Amino acid sequence: MDILLIDDESSIRDFLIDSLQARGHRVVGCASAEEAMSQYERLFYPLIVVDVGLPGISGIEFCRWVRNQPEGHRHFILVATGKTGREYLQQILAAGADDFMAKPFSPEMLKLRFAVAEQMVKQLADRKKLEQELQREKDFISAVVETAPVLLVVLDEKGCIWQFNRACRDLTGYSLEAVQGKTFMDVFLSPAEREKFLLDVANPNSVIQRYLLETQWTQPDLVQRSLSWSFTHVLKEQGGFAYIIGAGMDVTERRAAEERLAFLAERDPLTKCYNRSQLHSILQNAVEEAYAGHSTVLLYIDIDNFKAINDTLGHTNGNRVLISLVHILRQATSPDHIIVRFGGDEFLIVLHETSVEQANEVAEKIRSQINDYLFHEGGKDFNMSASIGLFKVEKNTNGEEVFALAESACYAAKARGRNRVASYQPDNVTSSRLIDDSVWWTRIKDAIRKQHLEIWFQPVVHIVSRKVEFYESLVRFRDEEGGIVTPQHFLPAVERSGGITMLDRYVIELALETLLKHPAVTLSVNVSEKSVNDPAFVDYIVQAFARNNLSPGRIIFEIPENVVINLQRVWKMLDLMKTEGFRFALDDFGAGFCSISYLKHLPVEMLKIDGSFIKNLGQQDMNQALVRSINEMGHILKLITVAEYVEDVETLELLRELGIDYAQGYLFGKPNPNIPAEPQKPAVLGQAAFT
Numbered sequence: 001m002d003i004l005l006i007d008d009e010s011s012i013r014d015f016l017i018d019s020l021q022a023r024g025h026r027v028v029g030c031a032s033a034e035e036a037m038s039q040y041e042r043l044f045y046p047l048i049v050v051d052v053g054l055p056g057i058s059g060i061e062f063c064r065w066v067r068n069q070p071e072g073h074r075h076f077i078l079v080a081t082g083k084t085g086r087e088y089l090q091q092i093l094a095a096g097a098d099d100f101m102a103k104p105f106s107p108e109m110l111k112l113r114f115a116v117a118e119q120m121v122k123q124l125a126d127r128k129k130l131e132q133e134l135q136r137e138k139d140f141i142s143a144v145v146e147t148a149p150v151l152l153v154v155l156d157e158k159g160c161i162w163q164f165n166r167a168c169r170d171l172t173g174y175s176l177e178a179v180q181g182k183t184f185m186d187v188f189l190s191p192a193e194r195e196k197f198l199l200d201v202a203n204p205n206s207v208i209q210r211y212l213l214e215t216q217w218t219q220p221d222l223v224q225r226s227l228s229w230s231f232t233h234v235l236k237e238q239g240g241f242a243y244i245i246g247a248g249m250d251v252t253e254r255r256a257a258e259e260r261l262a263f264l265a266e267r268d269p270l271t272k273c274y275n276r277s278q279l280h281s282i283l284q285n286a287v288e289e290a291y292a293g294h295s296t297v298l299l300y301i302d303i304d305n306f307k308a309i310n311d312t313l314g315h316t317n318g319n320r321v322l323i324s325l326v327h328i329l330r331q332a333t334s335p336d337h338i339i340v341r342f343g344g345d346e347f348l349i350v351l352h353e354t355s356v357e358q359a360n361e362v363a364e365k366i367r368s369q370i371n372d373y374l375f376h377e378g379g380k381d382f383n384m385s386a387s388i389g390l391f392k393v394e395k396n397t398n399g400e401e402v403f404a405l406a407e408s409a410c411y412a413a414k415a416r417g418r419n420r421v422a423s424y425q426p427d428n429v430t431s432s433r434l435i436d437d438s439v440w441w442t443r444i445k446d447a448i449r450k451q452h453l454e455i456w457f458q459p460v461v462h463i464v465s466r467k468v469e470f471y472e473s474l475v476r477f478r479d480e481e482g483g484i485v486t487p488q489h490f491l492p493a494v495e496r497s498g499g500i501t502m503l504d505r506y507v508i509e510l511a512l513e514t515l516l517k518h519p520a521v522t523l524s525v526n527v528s529e530k531s532v533n534d535p536a537f538v539d540y541i542v543q544a545f546a547r548n549n550l551s552p553g554r555i556i557f558e559i560p561e562n563v564v565i566n567l568q569r570v571w572k573m574l575d576l577m578k579t580e581g582f583r584f585a586l587d588d589f590g591a592g593f594c595s596i597s598y599l600k601h602l603p604v605e606m607l608k609i610d611g612s613f614i615k616n617l618g619q620q621d622m623n624q625a626l627v628r629s630i631n632e633m634g635h636i637l638k639l640i641t642v643a644e645y646v647e648d649v650e651t652l653e654l655l656r657e658l659g660i661d662y663a664q665g666y667l668f669g670k671p672n673p674n675i676p677a678e679p680q681k682p683a684v685l686g687q688a689a690f691t
Contacts, residue, residue: 001121003027004045006036006062007080008054011636012105016049019110023118033057037065045075046121052081052092060095067096074128076121078113080105093230104633109254116249119149151227151248159183162243171217171225171250184246188215188227214251226255260622261629268341269612269623270319271326276342283399286350290395297359299349300389300406301329301366304418306345307488313377314666315615315645321375321384328373332365344488348406356392356423363388363421371419385419392424440493444477448506452478455510456671460524460642460664463656470522470556472664473514474671475507495528504531505540512544515554518675524556524585532559532573542580552581558608561588571602578603585642590630599637607634609660611645618650628658635659 003025007013010031017027028045030036033054039045048066052059059079066072079097081088082104092100098120101113126147146165154163160183164176172179172187179187185194193215213229229248268275274282286296303325310318322345329339329347338350351359367386375382389409393402405424413422447453457471477485494500504527511523531537545552559574574584585606586599590613599607609630613623627643634641643655646665655663 001025001047001118002043002045003047003049004030004036004039005049006030006033006054006059007049007051008032009051011638012051012080015105016110020049020114023114033059033062033065036062040066040069044071046124047076047078047117049078049080049117050097052079052083060092063092063096072096074124076117076124078117104636106629106632108257112254116150123148148247151229151246151250153184153246153248155184155244155246157243159185159244161187168248171219188217188229190216224252225250226252257625261626264622264626269620270615271322271341273326273339273341273347275340279340279342279348279403280399282338282340282348282350283403286393287395287397287399287402289352290393290397294353295355296393297351297354297356298389298391298393298402298406299351299359299363299366300391300403300410301347301349302387302410302414303345303370304385304387304414306384307486309375309382310344313382315611315647317375317377319615321382324373324375325370325384325386328369329366332362332369348403356390359390359392360421360423363390367419367421387413387418388421389413390421390423440490441499443479444490444494444499444503447477448502453503453506453510454478454673455507455514456673457514457523457675458664458671459668460662461668463652463660463663468668468676469662470524471675472524472558473507473511473526475503476671476673495530500528501531501534501537504528504537508541508544511555512548512550514675515550516548521675522554522556524558526558526560526587529560532557535573538573538577541577541582553583556583556585556606558585558587559604561586561590561610574603590626599633599639604639606640606642608642608644608664614643614645614651614655614665615647617654624654624658627655627660631659 001024003020005013005016005020005027007016007029008031013029013031017029020027025047028039028043030039033050034056036048036050037057050059050062054062057065059081063077063079066075066077076099077097079092079100080103081092081100082102083089084100084102089100099113099116101109146163148165149167151167151171152163152165153161153168156162160181161179164174164179169175174187193213213231215227215229217225217227219225227248228251229246232245232247234243234245266274266278286298289296306318306321309321326339326341326347329349333339333349333351336352337354338352340348340350342348349362351362354362367388370384370386373384375384387410389406389412391402391406391409397405409422409424412425413420416422444453454476455473456476457473459468460470460472461467462469475487477487477490479485491500491503494503508525511525514523515521542552545555557577578584583606584602584604585608586602586604587608588610589607590610607630609627613620613627613630617623617627631641640661641659642662642664643651643660644664646652646655646663646667648667652663652667
């Protein structure tokens, strides 16, 4: 089939041409409507695919132009649009388009839209043939309706069913005789849906109108199907409606996928608890409940030494432990209580309509059951414990304050020896945390002075070439006994003590030393919100690179997703640094699914996909769908995609199939204090990992 495709973006145009050619079609691509009009005169194109937002003559104007041509009615026009509002889609369809596909594209959506378009083009060809062979209009309509692969009904001007095709009969189980004379509403619509249908179809001022409507159909086995309908009024020659054609498609699977995506946008994929993106609204609701006179108590739960499980047994076993612990939390609480996982091993429980005494009983039950929980692995038993802070929400606070106070109560539980419940006590908790923070900050300052801080390196590998493209720099503290302390233990205290910028500068100094020692190496470095937002820090970076005659392109600053989306003033600072040649990656991308709309404005070149989506990727179909969507969106925006926490060959192969660019994780090596002498050679990784 010959297809005319119009899109002004060359990358999208090439992508669609490849997709259509793979289906066996001949495609002529154009960058503008004007160019397409010239091509239109040379050959007949049964299918036209056009982008709405074209320069010059728009896609909507082009649709009208095509329909006004002598053979314009013979084309099937498929419109690509980034807007899906009801009125906007009606405008597109009224201009002459037959169907639309929403941007950004997904492979499943394209496959469905192209399949429908191919079928509808075939229908147009069949219709022309029937027009030549059939003399009577009724026979022609019956033949088209009956052979259509989609749900098709023909209604008279009163809305009563005249024709009811095979697809409709297969779906409903009704014969044509059983529904003839009944209205479309009687057969397909619930009472709640009928008012909208009447409002759409009963429009006496219409000439030719196309309407969109979604309905629910319950099959005899009580399975619900979602149906998407469009309606076209066909006019008599002397004026008035001759009949109304309704075309329907089963969109149940699409709707289910959309609902799953919406669920994962606010839920932690592993535990199904609410994720950090929902924390603000949940806490704000708790404060509003307090203002209304309700008793709401927060439990801030931190699993003691959970990092040791991950480091010793790996993330897979760590995930198994977390799932078991969340089961304990659910067993100890009621369904109307809210559980939020806002950190790797940190949870917040909101207990509605609960007194402090009742909340303390729940907290002690959780603490006791976690303490009794044994995790068996490798012939060994691992004990668990939890520190729990309890805070009753007061009406004179806000969401951020109640979270901080609940955290401080948990901090007090840890300071008193862990594995215990502590209620918020203003004087004791505050002083305890301040003392603990002061101790850690003193140790870190001393470590900087004595050069006991180190950076370790973990390779980031190009999945196709299998080469190490760069290394992520990870800070480590070597304590007085020579042991290695990871930043999870000291970084929060440093941030609260106001020393994070000093720590960031020291880490970058270590990175500069590494870059000078290894001229072929590129590094990535994590930087904090406070540093990125500090003009003096930016000046320090620029001057340090200039002083050492180092190319800014050899360092990639990793910025946490939550920092960028919440602090638009950071954008200007990033733009300023990018003009100097520095590079940026967006870290932990997708954890809250809330920064997508900012991507096209951010001066980043790389997306590091949050590790929660990569763990157990082979067993998580929805995570695969999310990773695929993030990758496609990133590539459309010309961004590099990186998957973290890659621990096995199965996950690596799946990421390659999904089109991810780079991978990082234990499969290629744990963080190491040394960089290999020849980092760009695949042999550094160990070829066995890829066989």
